[in-house]
Amino acid sequence: MTDDELSAHGGEIGPAERLAMNRTGSFDWDLDTGHIDVDDAGLLVFGLAADEFDGRPATLLRGLDPQERVRLEGVVRHAITGGENSYSAHVRVEAADGTPQWTQVQARILRRDDGRAHRIVGIARDATAEVTHSAFVMDLEKRREVQTSIVERTTHALSRAVTVDDVTASLTGPGGLARLGADGLCLGLAENGSLNLIALSGESLEVLDDFRSRRLDRGLPLAEAVLSGRPRFVNSFQDLGRDFPELTPYVSRMPFRSACYLPLIAQARALGGMVLFYRRPSSFKADERNLLLGLAAIVAQSLQRAILFDEERELATGLQATMLPRRIPQIAGGEIAVRYHAAWSGRQVGGDWYDVIPLPRGRVGVVVGDVQGHDTHAAAIMGQLRIALRAYAGEGHAPSTVLARASRFLAELDTNRFATCTYAQVDLAGGTVRGVRAGHLGPLIRHTDGRVGRPKLRGGLPLGLATVFGDEEFPETRLDLVPGETLVLYTDGLVEQPGTNIESGLEALAEAVSSGPPQAEALADHLSETLWERWGSGDDVALLVLRRTPDPGTPRAPRIHQYIHQADPQGLSDARAAVGQALVDWGMPELADDAELLTGELLVNVLLHTEGGAVLTLEVLPEPVRRVRLSVQDRSSAWPRRRTPGEAATSGRGLLLMDAIAARWGVEPRGEGKAVWCEIGPEPADGSAGGFPVVAD
Incomplete structure (x- = not known):
């Protein structure tokens, strides 16, 4: 309505005029006749002139898209048949110039007394502005949700990254690109004037391998972003070669249409740069740029923490390495392997250590230990204690004396720290092991048949505490290591984890030792590979594996050794079976039954009438018979005696069986004990039997 028209009405604006000014019109639809009256404002909303309208609903809806017409008719039909009194709908109308606009129809349904609809009265208004604004808001909200998700997922993934490798893995691993909302990624670190690419992820990005390590100059976009500290947003990836000619041969080989080059800056220090590649074109709106700059800040902070951790880790492990022995001496009659694994806790190094000490008379001392605490002070104390214990052992003192003096030494340092350790003197020529413990876990022994034993090694208080409490008693335990058996010493980090039972850790270690190869180095590697998840989780680990050289004899005179624990009821049966199988393998099956019978008699006598286990040796004597x-x-040291058992006696027949089956037998002194032996096979030429007179068994 023009100003003149308003003047004609005396300046008064009525309801119809107000609706028309707001592009709102009305309609009255007679359902019985099918005629619909629409005022001029309503026709304008539907894009029709007054002379174009014939009162038919189909003509009114002519400007609607067919799908929109079907949708509106469905809304009206549902309201009429469903007994509703009103309805509302938004429909898209094509303006004469092709501009899309939205029309809102609101109507009331008038019904007769019987409920039948006979008339619809309503309004139609132009809702283009509010619908467009609503779509914009919805699109904006959707983009914000996506951006928030990108930030949250990336932050969560990087929060668990400890090392630089962890950071790159979280960005390039499964789901890494999806978290960033990108199709490709390149990550570079600035080091000593060079830009080194440490991560590439995405299709065809291997073409950038030529730029893995380049001088940090402005010849490449990522280097320029790092040097300037300003991001570079590339809307047309194919045009990138114009500014950086060196990239021209590579751009066409990558399927990207846009990219952003972001400097990684933390605490005003340029750590490197990150490139995100996209297959879609992008104008990089303000909110997108803010998102990318935020991602760069998150990655930079994570990298800064990781770089600092790696530097601290290198310092800590370097300090620890200087405290441990530089080399392990070669030993006669055996092989030794050692391993040290540091926990992943920055400077929080532990005081775990190992040592191998040459001793007088061809013996060797082996030790593993752990100083209380996880810091550089613990590592320094460990170094002093290791040297002191090595000196005491090298003087030839008994194991109990070595630990007593080491405890006194630690207490005199006045550090308020204690230490645990297991120390053993090993005579590889005879297989004797004298072990002591100071509050430490006992060793494991792998037998020649793969079984793993946990000998009961007596012990005392931890070093330092033993002196403070005036109890420097460290009782020794003697073990026997037969040829081919392996002694395993370790610290608690190998078997103890927070929240788990240490017994389950010991069982897992025993299983790993049993299933591993027999050689010392190979077994140490096997334990490292098998238990790597335990190592590095929170505590250091020291491991020492000592194997006595196997003694298989010769092809003509083979030999086996086996240790039978007194507390192992299955050991007797296993020993009998091993003897029988060995004779079959050596081509002497005719002697297997007698050998198994005598093996049982000899071992039962030892296990019943002595303390401790027994070492069984089976060998072939090739000469002269x-x-x-x-x-x-x-x-x-008690020798067997012959008896004459009665008919009801349940024992006393062992030596009688020996006399009846063996060609020869006897007893020999062996160090602190004895060896009972017998020979099976052809009678000796002189017909002699027995090695000494006996009166009972």
């Missing part, structure tokens, strides 16, 4: 020799060694 090929016979089998069985020998059972124990630690008792």
Whole structure:
């Protein structure tokens, strides 16, 4: 309505005029006749002139898209048939110039007394502005949700990254690009005037391998972003070669249409740069740029923490390495392997250590230990204690004396720290092991048949505490290591984890030792690979593996050794089976039954009448007559005596069986104990039997 028209009405604006000024019109639809009256404002909303309208609903809806017409008719039909009194709908109308606009129809349905609809009265208004604004808001909200998700997921993934490798893995691993909302990624670190690419992820990005390490200059866009500290947003990736000619041969080989080059800056220090590549074109709106700059800040902070951690880690492990032995001496009669694994806790190094000490008379001392605490002070104390213990052991003192003096030394340092350790003197020539413990875990022994034992090694208080409490007693325990058996010493980090039972850790270690290869180095590697998840989780680990050289004899005179624990009821049966199988393998099956019977008699006598286990040796004597020799060694100095058992006696027949089956037998002193032996096979030429007179068994 023009100003003149308003003047004609005396300046008064009525309801119809107000609606028309707001592009709102009305309609009255007679359902019985099908005629619909629409005022001029309503026709304008539907894009029709007054002379174009014939009162038919189909003509009114002519400007609607067919799908929109079907949708509106469905809304009206549902309201009429459903008994509703009103309805509302938004429909898209094509203006004469092709501009899309939105029309809102609101109507009331008038019904007769029987409920039948006969008339619809309503309004139609131009809702283009509010619908457009609503779509904009919805699009904006959707973009904000996506951006928030990108930030949250990236922050969560990087929060668990500890090392630089962890950071790159979280960005390039499964789901990494999806978290960033990108199709490709390149990550570079600035080091000593060079820009080194440490991560590439995305299709065809391997073409950038030529730029893995380049001088940090402005010849490349990422280097320019790092040097200037300003991001570069590339809307047309294919045009990138114009500004950086060196990239021209590579741009066409990558399927991207846009990219952003972001400097990684933390605490005013340029750590490097990150490139995000996109297959879609992008104008990089203000909110997108803010998002990308925020991502760069998050990655930069994570990298800064990781770089600092790696530097601290290198310092800590370097300090620890200087405290441990530089080399392990070669030993006669055996092989030794050592391993040290540091926990992933920055400067929080532990005081775990190992050592191998040459001793007088061909013996060797082996030790693993752990100083209380996880800091550089613990590592320094460990270094002093290791040297002191090595000196005491090298003087030839007994194991109990070595630990007593080491405890006194630690207490005199006045550090308020204690230490645990297991120390053993090993005579590889005879297989004798004298072990002591100071509050530490006991060793494991892998037998020649793969079984793993946990010998009961007596012990005392931890070093330092033993002196403070006036109890420097460290009782020794003697073990026997037969040829081919392996002694395993370790610290608690290998078997103890927070929230888990240490017994389950010991069982896992025993299983790993049993299933591993027999050689010392190979077994140490096997334990490292098998238990790597335990190592590095929170505590250091020191490991020492000592194997006595196997003694298989010769092809003509083979030999086996086996240790039978007194507390192992299955050991007797296993030993009998091993003897029988060995004779079959050596081509002497005719002697297997007798050998198994005598093996049982010899071992039962030892296990019942002595303290401790027994070492069984089975060997072939090739000269002058090929016979089998069985020998059972124990630690008792009491020799067997012959008896004459009665008919109801349940024992006393062992030596009688020996006389009846063996060609020869006897007893020999062996160090602290004795060895009972017998030979099976052809009678000796002189017909002699027995090695000494006996009166009972």
